Amino acid sequence: MIALVALLQPLAVALGAPLVLGLTRQVRARLEGRVGAGVGQPWRDLRKLAGKQRVRPTGTTVVFLAAPVLLVGTTLAAAVIIPLVGVSPLDRAGDLFAVVGLLLTGTVALTLAGLDTGTAFGGMGASREVTIAALVEPSILMAVYALSLPVHSTSLAAIVTAVSADPGRVATPAAVLAAVALGVVVLAETGRLPVDNPATHLELTMVHEAMVLEYAGPPLALLEWAAAMRLTVLLGLLANLFLPVGLATAVTGAPSVAALLVGLAAVAAKVSVLAVVLAAGEVALAKLRLFRVPELLAGSFVLGMLAVTASYFLITPTG
Amino acid sequence: MSTPPEAADRRALEVSPGQLGTAAAGLLDQGHRLALAAAHDEGETLRVVYLFLAGARPDVPEMRTELSVQVPAAAPHLPSLAGASFPAGRFEREMHDLFGLIPDGHPLPRRLVRHAHWPAGWYPMRRDAGPPPPFSAAEPYPFLTVTGPGVFEIPVGPVHAGLIEPGHFRFSVVGESIVKLKARLWFVHRGVEKLFEGIDPVRGTELAERISGDTSTGHAVAFARAVEDALGVRPPAEVDRARVLLVELERIYNHVADLGALANDVGFGIANAHAQRLREQALRLNARVTGHRLLRGATGPGWARLLALPDPVELGRLAAEAGELAEICLRNSIVRDRFAGTAVLGTQQAGELGCLGPVARASGVRGDARWDHPSVALPGGPVVHSGGDVLARFLVRRDELAFSAELVAGLCRDGLPLAAGAALGRAAGTTAGAAAGAAAGAAAGAAAGAEGAQPRAGVGIVEGWRGTIVHRVELADGLLRRVKVVDPSWFNWPALPVALSGAIVPDFPLVNKSFNLSYAGNDL
Numbered sequence: 001m002i003a004l005v006a007l008l009q010p011l012a013v014a015l016g017a018p019l020v021l022g023l024t025r026q027v028r029a030r031l032e033g034r035v036g037a038g039v040g041q042p043w044r045d046l047r048k049l050a051g052k053q054r055v056r057p058t059g060t061t062v063v064f065l066a067a068p069v070l071l072v073g074t075t076l077a078a079a080v081i082i083p084l085v086g087v088s089p090l091d092r093a094g095d096l097f098a099v100v101g102l103l104l105t106g107t108v109a110l111t112l113a114g115l116d117t118g119t120a121f122g123g124m125g126a127s128r129e130v131t132i133a134a135l136v137e138p139s140i141l142m143a144v145y146a147l148s149l150p151v152h153s154t155s156l157a158a159i160v161t162a163v164s165a166d167p168g169r170v171a172t173p174a175a176v177l178a179a180v181a182l183g184v185v186v187l188a189e190t191g192r193l194p195v196d197n198p199a200t201h202l203e204l205t206m207v208h209e210a211m212v213l214e215y216a217g218p219p220l221a222l223l224e225w226a227a228a229m230r231l232t233v234l235l236g237l238l239a240n241l242f243l244p245v246g247l248a249t250a251v252t253g254a255p256s257v258a259a260l261l262v263g264l265a266a267v268a269a270k271v272s273v274l275a276v277v278l279a280a281g282e283v284a285l286a287k288l289r290l291f292r293v294p295e296l297l298a299g300s301f302v303l304g305m306l307a308v309t310a311s312y313f314l315i316t317p318t319g
Numbered sequence: 320m321s322t323p324p325e326a327a328d329r330r331a332l333e334v335s336p337g338q339l340g341t342a343a344a345g346l347l348d349q350g351h352r353l354a355l356a357a358a359h360d361e362g363e364t365l366r367v368v369y370l371f372l373a374g375a376r377p378d379v380p381e382m383r384t385e386l387s388v389q390v391p392a393a394a395p396h397l398p399s400l401a402g403a404s405f406p407a408g409r410f411e412r413e414m415h416d417l418f419g420l421i422p423d424g425h426p427l428p429r430r431l432v433r434h435a436h437w438p439a440g441w442y443p444m445r446r447d448a449g450p451p452p453p454f455s456a457a458e459p460y461p462f463l464t465v466t467g468p469g470v471f472e473i474p475v476g477p478v479h480a481g482l483i484e485p486g487h488f489r490f491s492v493v494g495e496s497i498v499k500l501k502a503r504l505w506f507v508h509r510g511v512e513k514l515f516e517g518i519d520p521v522r523g524t525e526l527a528e529r530i531s532g533d534t535s536t537g538h539a540v541a542f543a544r545a546v547e548d549a550l551g552v553r554p555p556a557e558v559d560r561a562r563v564l565l566v567e568l569e570r571i572y573n574h575v576a577d578l579g580a581l582a583n584d585v586g587f588g589i590a591n592a593h594a595q596r597l598r599e600q601a602l603r604l605n606a607r608v609t610g611h612r613l614l615r616g617a618t619g620p621g622w623a624r625l626l627a628l629p630d631p632v633e634l635g636r637l638a639a640e641a642g643e644l645a646e647i648c649l650r651n652s653i654v655r656d657r658f659a660g661t662a663v664l665g666t667q668q669a670g671e672l673g674c675l676g677p678v679a680r681a682s683g684v685r686g687d688a689r690w691d692h693p694s695v696a697l698p699g700g701p702v703v704h705s706g707g708d709v710l711a712r713f714l715v716r717r718d719e720l721a722f723s724a725e726l727v728a729g730l731c732r733d734g735l736p737l738a739a740g741a742a743l744g745r746a747a748g749t750t751a752g753a754a755a756g757a758a759a760g761a762a763a764g765a766a767a768g769a770e771g772a773q774p775r776a777g778v779g780i781v782e783g784w785r786g787t788i789v790h791r792v793e794l795a796d797g798l799l800r801r802v803k804v805v806d807p808s809w810f811n812w813p814a815l816p817v818a819l820s821g822a823i824v825p826d827f828p829l830v831n832k833s834f835n836l837s838y839a840g841n842d843l
Contacts, residue, residue, distance in 0.1 A: 032589040120474060201481035204825055286657065287653070288656075289825075290826075
């Protein structure tokens with residue numbers, strides 16, 4: 001039964017991610033006084049793109065072709081490991097560091113594809129993405145480290161199980177600081193405001209969109225899908241690291257179908273709430289000047305650092 | 320608004336090519352600016368007219384001085400004025416590309432209007448130019464290549480990701496910092512000035528409305544005034560006041576869209592959503608006032624016609640909401656940070672480049688044709704901010720919008736006669752025979768027709784929402800012989816790269832939007 005988690009999670013992410021994206025857009029549209037295209041619009045867009053002719057820019061290599069597949073693959077792999085619906089049996093295959101590594105692999109594949117097109121925009125987007133990634137990764141690692149210190153393990157299952165057993169852990173200064181640091185990092189990693197503007201048509205300001213400008217048709221559909229899945233996976237991770245309510249854990253033995261359904265509903269609810277909060281927050285935000293983005297991410301890094309320090313000083317010796 | 324402004328002090332001087340430099344320098348020293356330079360093909364000779372303007376001061380009426388020079392068409396050499404006036408240098412390059420005039424001593428005698436595919440030696444505005452020859456890309460039209468360690472080129476456009484007019488921008492960058500920006504425009508050359516030749520002023524008005532879609536009424540009014548000036552007709556004061564109303568309505572709907580677009584370019588989408596809503600309200604108001612959302616068909620030589628007066632309450636509400644919108648934008652610290660200090664255009668730079676309109680007034684240059692070349696005496700004075708950055712350009716638009724709404728409301732309260740507009744002879748204006756439309760205009764038109772081939776020239780000036788629009792027409796036999804159109808964008812485009820030096824690439828769209836220049840008005 002537990003093997004189901006490893007199947008159910010990527011399936012749920014793959015199907016649900018466009019809806020999460022649609023939800024953020026719809027919430028934003030309504031808050032701005034627009035009607036909005038509906039929650040299902042990203043799915044309709046994907047269907048439209050998937051049905052289009054394949055066009056490949058001249059001079060591009062296998063790097064360009066492989067990037068969308070790699071991006072989708074790494075994101076789905078992360079979805080297998082991360083405890084979203086329940087604690088995955090494949091948890092031993094990868095810890096938080098592995099998740100970070102998987103997501104970064106996807107990012108690097110995309111930046112290489114951006115460079116592979118040989119256009120100014122691809123290069124520009126890649127350069128900006130790498131700058132941001134170089135600042136994001138240390139913050140993630142710091143926050144992860146702070147979370148793993150109390151449980152003496154970087155295993156996601158261990159962290160999540162410990163928090164489920166003792167929800168009071170979330171209220172420690174270390175956990176709060178780590179949560180904020182991770183929250184900022186998720187914004188940067190998924191290309192949301194104030195770091196990147198997912199809705200812009202201004203090619204000179206783009207980060208993520210600049211790298212994928214040369215894609216069209218089915219590969220573009222894959223990229224858009226992967227971007228939506230990354231957002232969903234990261235929101236799910238954020239939610240379950242700090243509020244693993246409803247998660248089908250192995251504490252009570254093998255989870256039943258009912259427990260899995262509860263877990264699915266719980267993670268869907270949590271991700272939806274986070275998506276709504278994200279969209280609502282974005283309405284009040286504008287895009288930072290590119291040179292101010294490092295300041296924001298440095299702030300996130302400092303929070304992660306403080307979280308680690310706090311974990312050391314405020315750790316309860318459990319032996 | 321009761322006392323009509325004093326009549327302009329006009330002069331038209333014939334000078335020889337040798338005297339041109341001294342005469343122009345003298346006028347520039349007296350505070351004139353070069354507003355327009357137009358070449359005219361007279362067969363054996365080419366005649367070039369330079370129009371210098373100086374704004375009205377207290378007790379001093381506005382000055383309009385024309386210098387005209389004749390050069391033989393076979394050897395069309397002129398001394399360049401580029402050293403004395405930057406805009407003159409650009410007018411000379413334009414005249415070279417379209418007429419084949421050769422400015423002697425020009426510091427940058429490169430192509431301007433005609434891209435590489437236009438064959439050398441073919442000048443489209445010459446009377447004997449004929450149909451365009453086959454295009455080839457054989458002519459040199461290079462970009463300046465910036466070299467150095469770490470310098471890269473980013474070519475952008477002319478096809479963009481959004482709905483933007485075509486313009487090619489070549490950035491030379493180190494990292495994200497702009498070392499040099501070259502804007503290449505002139506992708507929309509439609510031959511507008513050529514299309515004006517030989518048509519009557521009624522058709523001419525329709526063409527003028529289509530020079531730049533968002534400045535329909537601005538160009539229509541400038542054209543109408545130029546024709547009236549050529550015919551020696553002064554339309555009734557009601558016409559002038561109706562035109563003020565139309566031009567201000569155009570300013571309102573464009574400025575409110577710009578406020579939102581500036582916010583949108585920094586990712587503050589909610590402000591744009593509401594600005595678009597307000598713009599739509601303004602467009603519907605326009606439709607009720609004139610029957611056309613872009614205010615077309617409401618004025619022409621000798622007449623102006625309104626279907627209804629705008630509701631001052633509705634207009635006041637719109638202006639209040641726009642003001643609140645601007646306030647919300649400026650209260651957002653990220654938006655303010657993006658606007659403040661970005662792409663500063665200094666007062667001296669704006670002055671020397673000859674900038675006009677909100678761009679100039681955001682850099683502390685006090686030029687505004689509504690007071691410099693008044694048709695109706697207006698209260699107050701130009702909105703001026705001195706920051707020169709994106710924030711200042713935002714603030715100028717905000718304040719001008721508020722002023723315009725008040726002005727229109729004032730005009731409505733004073734009671735603008737709709738019927739008088741109708742009585743100005745809309746019906747007469749539609750027939751080509753009575754070109755000038757108005758009863759008085761028709762008479763003058765007939766007089767002009769009787770006078771025969773001797774062309775009569777006139778100048779029309781209006782402060783459109785982008786800045787001062789100047790039209791100069793020459794009429795012969797009641798038909799347009801030559802129309803020269805100068806949109807303020809012509810003067811403001813060179814300021815964009817200047818303001819951007821030292822800025823970063825991702826700030827370009829915002830800065831470009833803060834200038835919001837017309838491609839179509841620049842390239843006729």
